[in-house]
Amino acid sequence: MKKLITIVALAMSLVACASTGRLSSAERLDLYRAHAGPPQQDMQYFGSLNGWTELGDSALAVWTRPSEAYLLELRGDCQGLSYATAIGLTSQMGRVSSRFDKVLVRDTTGGPQVPCFIGSIRKLDVKALRASEKELRQAQVQEREAGA
Structure with a gap:
């Protein structure tokens, strides 16, 4: 309800x-x-994304397959996310975990990648x-x- x-x-x-x-x-x-469904501890990740969508400076949606996506809410603002051209995810043994793994914002100027900690993962x-x-x-x- x-x-x-x-x-x-x-x-x-x-x-x-x-x-x-x-x-x-x-x-x-x-x-x-x-x-989005309820928060979950982690999500399966095979090393590449099918796509992603920024949702402001502290959240994004990532597609692991065309019909499978997750809402990632970050712990605080993520510098450069709203104009990033590419992102990456850290993972451990094929899993991305909330509170441990990060979104890596890739800068077009070749500068350092900005790590942004994942606060929650929710399947869409x-x-x-x-x-x-x-x-x-x-x-x-x-x-x-x-x-x-």
Whole structure:
């Protein structure tokens, strides 16, 4: 019930923002949090990512496969995350652990990698997340058509 209320409140706030054409990092983080499961100790990691999305300076989503993604919330702000071109993850024996492993922000200038400690890992319901994103895009199109 609590999750349903959160999703409804989020949807109402996001529809109000639909006229801007783009969600802020905070709004995207709220959307991802609404589709994330409970915190877990670790996640399986095979050494490469299928993709990633920054969600502000203290969170990101990483795709380990096209249909499998995790919300990583960091312990504090991660310098350079919002404009990074690449990231890496530390791991131990094929697992990335919260509180022990880090996101490594790669700088385009060739400077040092900035380590950002992972505070929590939550598996994303990718199917539901994509459906919500599709609904938001449709709402934005309808808003633009109504305004034209």
